[in-house]
Structures are given as C-alpha cells and as structure tokens.
Amino acid sequence: MTNAAFATTAPTTARAEPIPVSTILPWAVFGGLMLLLTVYFVGAEEGATSLIGGSFVHEFVHDGRHLLGFPCH
Amino acid sequence: MVGNLLLRGMMVGVLAGLLAFCFAKVYGEPYVDYAIAFEEHAGHAAGAAGASEEPEIVSRATQAGVGLFAGLAIYGAAVGGLSALAFAFANGRLGRMRPRSLAALIAALGFVAVVVVPQLKYPANPPAVGSADTIMARTELFFAMLAFSVVLMVATVMLARRLAERLGDWNAATVAGLVYVGVVAVMFAALPNIEEIPAAFSPAALWNFRIASIGVQAVLYAAIGLGFGAATEYAAGRAGRPARATSAAAAR
Ligand SMILES: [Zn+2]
Numbered sequence: 001m002t003n004a005a006f007a008t009t010a011p012t013t014a015r016a017e018p019i020p021v022s023t024i025l026p027w028a029v030f031g032g033l034m035l036l037l038t039v040y041f042v043g044a045e046e047g048a049t050s051l052i053g054g055s056f057v058h059e060f061v062h063d064g065r066h067l068l069g070f071p072c073h
Numbered sequence: 074m075v076g077n078l079l080l081r082g083m084m085v086g087v088l089a090g091l092l093a094f095c096f097a098k099v100y101g102e103p104y105v106d107y108a109i110a111f112e113e114h115a116g117h118a119a120g121a122a123g124a125s126e127e128p129e130i131v132s133r134a135t136q137a138g139v140g141l142f143a144g145l146a147i148y149g150a151a152v153g154g155l156s157a158l159a160f161a162f163a164n165g166r167l168g169r170m171r172p173r174s175l176a177a178l179i180a181a182l183g184f185v186a187v188v189v190v191p192q193l194k195y196p197a198n199p200p201a202v203g204s205a206d207t208i209m210a211r212t213e214l215f216f217a218m219l220a221f222s223v224v225l226m227v228a229t230v231m232l233a234r235r236l237a238e239r240l241g242d243w244n245a246a247t248v249a250g251l252v253y254v255g256v257v258a259v260m261f262a263a264l265p266n267i268e269e270i271p272a273a274f275s276p277a278a279l280w281n282f283r284i285a286s287i288g289v290q291a292v293l294y295a296a297i298g299l300g301f302g303a304a305t306e307y308a309a310g311r312a313g314r315p316a317r318a319t320s321a322a323a324a325r
C-alpha cells in the first residue's frame with residue numbers, strides 16, 4: 001500500500017544509494033561555512049557590520065547586493 | 074564524491090551567475106541608475122551645504138559591470154555549492170528520483186525558501202529607498218527572516234519524508250506544504266513591516282526594480298537546478314554502469 005505511490009514515479013529509476021551522513025558532514029560544515037562567508041561578503045559586509053573595514057567591498061558588489069535583494073544602505 | 078559534487082555545484086553556479094548578470098544588466102540596471110540619479114538629486118536638494126557629497130571609491134561603470142558580475146558569480150557559486158550539499162544529503166533519501174529531477178526540486182525549494190518568502194516580506198530596495206538610520210534593524214530582520222525560512226523549509230522536507238510512510242508521497246508533501254505556508258503566514262503577521270519609500274520615488278521604477286530582482290534570482294536558481302542535474306547525469310553516464318540505466322531511461 002505504501003509503495004503504491006512509488007509505482008507511479010518512473011519505474012526504471014532505481015533508488016540511489018545514499019551517501020553516508022558521516023561522509024557528507026565534514027564537507028557540509030567546512031564547505032557550508034566557507035560558502036556562507038562568501039554570501040556574507042556579497043550580501044552584508046560593510047553594511048550593518050564590517051569584518052575588514054573601509055567600504056571597497058560594499059561599493060564593488062553594490063549593484064549585485066541591491067539586485068539580489070539584500071539590505072544595502 | 075561529495076567534493077566532486079561541491080565543485081560541480083560551484084562551477085554551475087558561476088555559469089548561472091553569468092546568465093543572471095546578463096538578465097540583471099538589461100532588466101535591473103536601468104532602475105539602479107534611476108535610483109542613484111534620484112538619490113543624488115535628493116542629496117543636492119537637501120544638503121545645500123554640500124555635506125552629502127561622497128567620494129566615489131568605485132566608479133559607476135565598474136559597479137554596473139565587473140562589480141555586478143563578480144557579485145552575482147560569487148553568490149551563484151555559493152548557491153550552487155550549497156545546493157550540491159543539499160543534493161548530497163537528499164540523493165537516495167527522498168524517494169526514487171533521477172538526479173536531474175532531484176536537482177530541480179532542490180533548486181525550486183531553495184528558491185521558495187531563500188528568495189520568495191523573505192522577499193515577499195522584505196522586498197528588494199534600489200538605492201535611495203531605505204533610511205540609513207535603520208540599516209542595522211533592516212539587516213537583522215532580513216537575515217533573521219532568511220535563516221528562519223531556510224530552517225523551516227528543511228524541517229518541512231523532513232516532515233514530508235516522515236509522513237510519506239503513512240500518507241504516500243503526494244499527500245505527505247501536501248500536508249507538509251500546508252504546515253509550511255501556515256507558519257510563514259504567522260511569521261508574516263508577527264514581524265514588523267518596513268516602509269521607507271520616499272514619496273517622490275517613481276512607483277513604476279520601484280515595481281520594475283523588484284520584479285527584476287526576483288527575475289535575477291529566478292534565472293540563477295533555474296540555471297543551477299537544471300545545470301547541476303544535467304551535469305550530474307552526464308558525469309554518471311561517463312562513469313559507466315549507471316550510464317546504461319540513465320541512457321535507457323532517457324531513450325524510453
Ligand atoms: Zn546601496
């Protein structure tokens with residue numbers, strides 16, 4: 001009964017073997033943090049907060065920041 | 074394995090950033106230019122003493138060219154990489170889905186959680202809209218909204234997965250989706266609104282800017298979802314054994 005729903009999806013597609021969480025986790029933590037830091041630089045650095053000071057980063061990515069919907073100034 | 078996915082996601086993200094740049098250049102930049110002209114005009118009218126003149130650190134041409142491209146490419150790489158991590162977790166755990174279907178689903182859910190929901194409450198503002206005094210509060214509210222929305226979406230997917238055992242995939246997704254919409258509706262009502270649009274600012278320019286902003290994100294997420302799925306199936310095809318299953322399914 002529970003598998004009836006699966007039968008309607010492509011029958012030729014086998015269920016993929018999941019990657020173990022323990023394998024993904026280190027990538028997710030370090031990669032994820034690194035990627036979130038880059039989002040911070042595009043979206044918020046030198047707006048409300050500043051890590052490196054000055055206003056070059058803010059001014060350089062300014063148009064992208066506005067068009068991506070981040071609060072800019 | 075995960076490293077390959079991450080790298081692929083980031084590369085697809087940079088390409089998606091290039092497409093988003095083309096879109097932003099045509100549909101977004103005219104309203105950024107309008108807003109900056111408006112801002113300068115308002116500045117001249119208000120500061121008769123000329124105190125509001127700021128030195129130009131980065132020229133307008135650079136901001137609208139290399140700077141815009143860099144911002145979108147870096148953001149694209151980040152979204153692509155984070156999508157790849159989501160893909161690594163979800164693959165094989167969300168029913169039977171081909172990589173391209175799963176990648177498209179992740180991009181769609183990511184678009185709703187990261188763009189649609191936060192932007193409906195706190196829409197994108199061009200320069201000159203928004204008071205400098207409130208940038209702190211606006212930034213906090215926006216990022217709180219963004220973080221909550223993403224956590225809520227992850228919780229919704231986990232709920233749907235759990236319910237699927239009893240209700241089947243479709244009903245489980247519907248119930249979890251309704252819970253998601255309900256929580257978002259409560260959150261919209263509870264959080265304060267931000268309304269700081271100058272009276273003289275063109276409503277048409279504001280509307281067009283906001284639509285362009287959603288459009289830039291839509292191009293980005295669509296390109297990442299479709300590009301990552303296609304690249305993953307192509308790589309699986311080249312790897313050998315899954316190739317036959319994939320191409321057999323494609324030839325169907
Ligand atoms: Zn700005």
